[in-house]
Amino acid sequence: MHKKEIILIGGGGHCKSCIDVIEQEDKYQIKGIIDLPSELGKTILGYEVIGNDSDIINYIKAGYNFLITIGYMGDSMLREGLFDLVSNNQGNLPVIISPNAYVSNHAKVMKGTIIMHNAVVNTDASIGQNCIINNKALIEHDCVIKDHTHISTNTTLNGGVMINKNCFIGSSSMIRNSVKITSKTVIGAGSVVVKDVIERGIYIGNPAKKIN
DSSP states (O other), rough: OEEEEEEOOOSSHHHHHHHHHHHHSSSSSEEEEOGGGGGTOOOTTTTEEEEEEHHHHHHHTTTTTEEOEEEEEEEHHHHHHHHHHHHHTTTOOEEEETTTSSEEETTTEETEEOOOTOEEEEETTOOTOOOOOTTTTTEEETTTOOOOOOOOOOEOOOTTTOTTTOOOEOHHHHHEOOOOOOSSEEEOTTEEOOOBBBSSEEEEEOOOOOOO
């Protein structure tokens, strides 16, 4: 069966992890990577940088699929802007799910999101657009994760947690059940969030406290 072709937007370290997931899922053939003009012609894990942001519209017109593969470590503006560029011009942004992940049949995952190796998305969870659910993340039942959010490696979201748009939840952090986190919030690695976060900022510690 002929596989559909996909173009990756962003050529850093996160791109490498996404390549591995795409190869393992085996639904899409990677056409190439969009990156800075200075990177044109270089390769990442054997895939060539075939253009820069100015070429995206032409590739949309040619019918390619896309995935935003720029990482997000606290500011999602670049990821969101590129997602909107593709989406607003009717480009297709499929969901990518590692075959090593578990996603409940009763969960919802929206376009442009990647579910990475050994992540778990449990029943009635809802994952928004252009999210990263990173390796070994646990998204429990009835969680809601809004658009452009990164749930980092080995993070636990217990039942009924709501994470609003443009958040970064750091590695090995834990969010208590039914906690709500406001948009544009960063939770530092290893933090434990036991109550609602109603003011955006950076939070770290156990229990997590605002530092900025």
